[in-house]
Ligand SMILES: [Zn+2]
């Protein structure tokens with residue numbers, strides 16, 4: 001039972017949005033809450049809830065189908081949603097919008113009597129060869145990803161990158177080598193196929209999961225022309241050398257005359273040592289800033305950043321004048337963070353350590369919450385303490401719970 005009535009957001013094995021005694025869970029990475037669960041898209045850092053077939057998940061059919069073609073087993077519990085849908089959970093109403101990132105990717109607009117939270121998942125803010133830009137939705141609290149949230153990530157115009165890509169591909173073939181694009185199987189693979197289809201006559205050969213995902217895009221109405229590397233036609237094309245290859249990032253070369261290029265937002269900072277094209281299905285710095293300006297939030301909470309982007313919230317504050325902070329286990333409200341009592345968290349953490357004693361045994365957070373409530377700690381205090389102990393390396397989060405490190 002919660003101590004608070006107002007709208008609150010925090011991170012606890014995923015993103016938790018609560019209002020009164022109700023709550024929802026967005027893109028959980030651990031099995032922490034029994035709250036209704038929403039999954040934004042198929043990339044594995046967002047879709048881990050699908051490892052629990054018994055748990056119901058609101059997600060698009062495309063997200064589910066992508067996981068299936070990526071080889072996920074025991075998929076179940078899908079509650080299909082699509083852009084434009086609204087899901088009502090008592091006082092909380094969740095609206096589904098396009099996120100512009102990959103096939104089936106969505107943002108969630110969470111409306112409560114007190115205000116609105118917008119959760120972007122991963123987003124792309126510009127028109128791409130395969131997706132429409134992320135929808136801008138007015139909100140009070142914006143929870144936004146910041147993968148490329150630093151000024152040095154300033155992507156060139158997509159049309160210019162497309163020219164570079166097809167010119168390099170054609171020139172490479174003219175030199176007797178096969179241009180090979182190492183890409184994410186979901187998203188960038190289909191972007192590059194689209195570019196080559198549109199601007200060249202080069203046949204495109206796909207490999208492994210790039211083939212399966214592209215087939216799925218086709219079945220959803222995308223006009224993408226490519227053949228699989230293991231098909232007769234694919235083998236003939238590879239023998240002739242007059243084609244381009246799209247292959248997953250981690251895959252090994254399978255022909256001796258391949259010329260490798262990488263397509264990724266990270267190309268922006270990779271220097272000139274290797275061939276790399278800054279093509280991304282994420283927003284860059286100015287894309288993120290423009291999006292934030294467009295949705296007019298009172299408070300911005302960031303997630304998904306790395307070392308490069310740890311100052312993004314400061315940029316938001318300075319350039320846009322909007323309160324911003326990284327999303328942590330701390331409870332956030334429209335008016336600001338709720339400071340948890342440090343002495344209480346320390347006492348609760350000590351109690352948890354006394355309770356978790358069996359090495360290797362996985363403890364369910366819900367069970368710990370119950371145990372700690374007997375000692376007088378609230379569920380928020382217990383959950384904050386669990387995260388505190390994970391951050392300090394005392395506990396380790398697993399898909400099913402926590403254990404001693
Ligand atoms: Zn993603």
Ligand SMILES: [Zn+2]
Nearest residue numbers: 043045122304
């Ligand atoms: Zn992501």
